[in-house]
Ligand SMILES: O=C(O)CCC(=O)C(=O)O
């Protein structure tokens with residue numbers, strides 16, 4: 001079953017979390033009321049719908065790229081596997097990463113194309129991809145998709161830069177495409193028949209039907225994620241609750257969310273929210289699930305720390321977070337103080353998170369803990 005053919009609608013009888021709808025065309029036009037909406041979404045849930053983004057055609061081409069990749073024999077795909085050294089680019093086999101502390105395996109496959117490789121095509125920056133991707137899709141599809149998605153994310157970064165009171169270019173220079181980065185385009189695939197695989201140890205006890213997780217609970221590693229999905233499965237854990245809610249896919253609406261880098265740069269003003277992926281719900285359950293994400297991540301050498309020296313607003317947020325923490329009894333590892341300056345570059349942060357998710361690197365629950373980002377912030 002192809003991702004673009006008919007599938008049942010997202011069910012009406014399951015709890016969903018409404019996201020704020022942001023009109024990209026209005027953001028481009030400088031409409032401050034629209035930026036207010038973006039700011040509201042970014043500082044509260046950290047997720048929003050983005051309409052009128054203009055990347056729909058390129059996104060469809062990327063889904064075709066994903067289908068062509070996943071149709072290859074496993075043996076062929078494995079030649080391009082991301083491996084266990086903390087590299088993200090390439091193919092990720094089903095079951096290769098943990099979905100939680102107990103070491104349950106994921107049931108999702110994906111192909112990650114480095115933005116640097118797409119920009120530089122036909123030159124190679126990080127690696128090559130399967131010949132069908134390299135020859136039929138890199139230049140015609142991946143490159144324009146990555147260019148347009150980068151532009152959309154840059155416009156959003158510019159709006160955040162202004163609202164955060166940062167000097168012009170403070171975020172832009174940390175996302176300069178002339179520097180190598182972990183930015184990448186990802187097509188994910190959950191085969192309908194894969195849902196019985198893996199195990200359910202990390203699935204929530206609150207749900208009557210124990211589910212295998214496609215992707216375990218996580219925050220995104222970079223700055224901004226720009227997601228195109230068709231079937232349900234994505235869930236968010238809204239702040240201050242312990243209930244997971246589905247996010248309903250809406251045609252023509254991408255789903256955007258902030259990652260750890262923006263939470264850290266902003267001293268916690270912007271939210272990198274926990275989310276996870278389940279197999280599709282309701283009548284969609286017997287259908288293959290495809291999604292496409294473009295992740296914008298800072299340049300590899302950029303230090304992940306709060307930009308307090310560049311913005312009084314961020315400086316105040318840092319002070320407040322540290323004051324709150326000094327009154328807390330269980331500060332844990334990833335304290336507000338540690339996150340003010342993680343001591344890691346974006347490249348190191350990314351590598352550590354990827355490497356410690358890999359099942360082959362797992363020693364015990366501590367490996368999962370080592371893969372965490374801002375999830376375990378106090
Ligand atoms: O497939 C989705 O809906 C979300 C994927 C995701 O969260 C990720 O790849 O980080």
Ligand SMILES: [Fe+2]
Nearest residue numbers: 218219220275
């Ligand atoms: Fe994610």
